[in-house]
Amino acid sequence: xxxxxxxxxxxxxxxxxxxxxxxxxxxxxxxxxxxxxxxxxxxxxxxxxxxxxxxxxxxxxxxxxxxxxxxxxxxxxxxxxxxxxxxxxxxxxxxxxxxxxxxxxxxxxxxxxxxxxxxxxxxxxxxxxxxxxxxxxxxxxxxxxxxxxxxxxxxxxxxxxxxxxxxxxxxxxxxxxxxxxxxxxxxxxxxxxxxxxxxxxxxxxxxxxxxxxxxxxxxxxxxxxxxxxxxxxxxxxxxxxxxxxxxxxxxxxxxxxxxxxxxxxxxxxxxxxxxxxxxxxxxxxxxxxxxxxxxxxxxxxxxxxxxxxxxxxxxxxxxxxxxxxxxxxxxxxxxxxxxxxxxxxxxxxxxxxxxxxxxxxxxxxxx
Numbered sequence: 001x002x003x004x005x006x007x008x009x010x011x012x013x014x015x016x017x018x019x020x021x022x023x024x025x026x027x028x029x030x031x032x033x034x035x036x037x038x039x040x041x042x043x044x045x046x047x048x049x050x051x052x053x054x055x056x057x058x059x060x061x062x063x064x065x066x067x068x069x070x071x072x073x074x075x076x077x078x079x080x081x082x083x084x085x086x087x088x089x090x091x092x093x094x095x096x097x098x099x100x101x102x103x104x105x106x107x108x109x110x111x112x113x114x115x116x117x118x119x120x121x122x123x124x125x126x127x128x129x130x131x132x133x134x135x136x137x138x139x140x141x142x143x144x145x146x147x148x149x150x151x152x153x154x155x156x157x158x159x160x161x162x163x164x165x166x167x168x169x170x171x172x173x174x175x176x177x178x179x180x181x182x183x184x185x186x187x188x189x190x191x192x193x194x195x196x197x198x199x200x201x202x203x204x205x206x207x208x209x210x211x212x213x214x215x216x217x218x219x220x221x222x223x224x225x226x227x228x229x230x231x232x233x234x235x236x237x238x239x240x241x242x243x244x245x246x247x248x249x250x251x252x253x254x255x256x257x258x259x260x261x262x263x264x265x266x267x268x269x270x271x272x273x274x275x276x277x278x279x280x281x282x283x284x285x286x287x288x289x290x291x292x293x294x295x296x297x298x299x300x301x302x303x304x305x306x307x308x309x310x311x312x313x314x315x316x317x318x319x320x321x322x323x324x325x326x327x328x329x330x331x332x333x334x335x336x337x338x339x340x341x342x343x344x345x346x347x348x349x350x351x352x353x354x355x356x357x358x359x360x361x362x363x364x365x366x367x
Contacts, residue, residue, distance in 0.1 A: 014082025052086030122170030173199025181211035
């Protein structure tokens with residue numbers, strides 16, 4: 001059997017109904033990735049439309065731009081033209097980006113006669129999106145999580161007879177878990193399944209909440225062999241490891257995850273090298289206070305803004321921008337007071353020391 005990705009799987013199995021081929025993790029990832037499609041181009045003012053009614057010929061695959069964005073469009077065109085997904089109604093698209101409160105939230109719904117899939121978009125390429133991600137390490141609730149709870153409550157009230165499935169990739173999966181856990185009991189009971197695809201965890205206090213304990217057995221988490229994002233922060237939720245055609249952090253790209261027979265190809269465990277990196281990162285986060293985390297990451301993103309980097313879409317352009325503005329970044333660092341410089345260097349040094357100790361212990365275990 002040929003190794004496929006989710007786009008190939010839609011082409012291969014798009015002619016089968018959910019009665020013929022039951023809904024699973026692969027279907028969830030399809031809906032999770034569809035959240036990245038620019039629905040503002042086809043859904044007007046919170047309207048709705050049958051996927052199969054979209055004129056897919058008018059949806060053009062961009063000739064330029066990153067491969068992943070092209071894949072979002074290709075996936076949508078293929079899903080909309082299929083029997084399996086074309087019968088879903090798309091609705092309630094929301095896209096809210098607010099730099100002032102470091103918020104990036106996007107969600108869309110897909111519903112048929114039986115269930116509604118609430119799809120939360122993960123982190124986009126904006127600096128605000130990435131800043132909100134690191135805020136997870138020191139805030140009890142980030143703005144996107146708060147919005148996700150209200151969004152899920154709205155969908156539950158709008159479609160009171162539908163079973164609810166929710167999910168997302170990256171931060172989207174975090175929002176799916178959080179919204180289900182923090183929603184009112186009557187909403188939480190209607191959530192049949194929660195899918196988190198390589199999604200970061202939470203602060204440890206979250207896992208002791210009544211809401212999480214009520215939904216933990218509904219969560220299906222998948223991470224690639226060399227997961228980094230999906231293993232950030234506390235992660236007691238059981239997870240399945242899947243194979244990928246990519247390497248290292250680039251395995252976060254779900255279009256590289258390998259699918260056979262409408263199932264992800266499993267791996268027995270996480271890559272040992274990346275496991276100790278994940279462990280080092282989480283130990284480092286735990287070793288400093290919330291205030292120190294906020295202070296450190298605020299400095300990192302201040303350096304990025306000074307460098308003129310507003311998003312992470314192009315590594316080449318960002319490198320060029322960084323080189324051009326390197327003097328400005330260095331000048332900013334020189335202007336920092338002595339105590340701040342000592343704090344920054346000490347925090348970086350602490351991470352290096354923790355990672356070195358993790359590597360030493362890992363070598364001892366394997367020798």
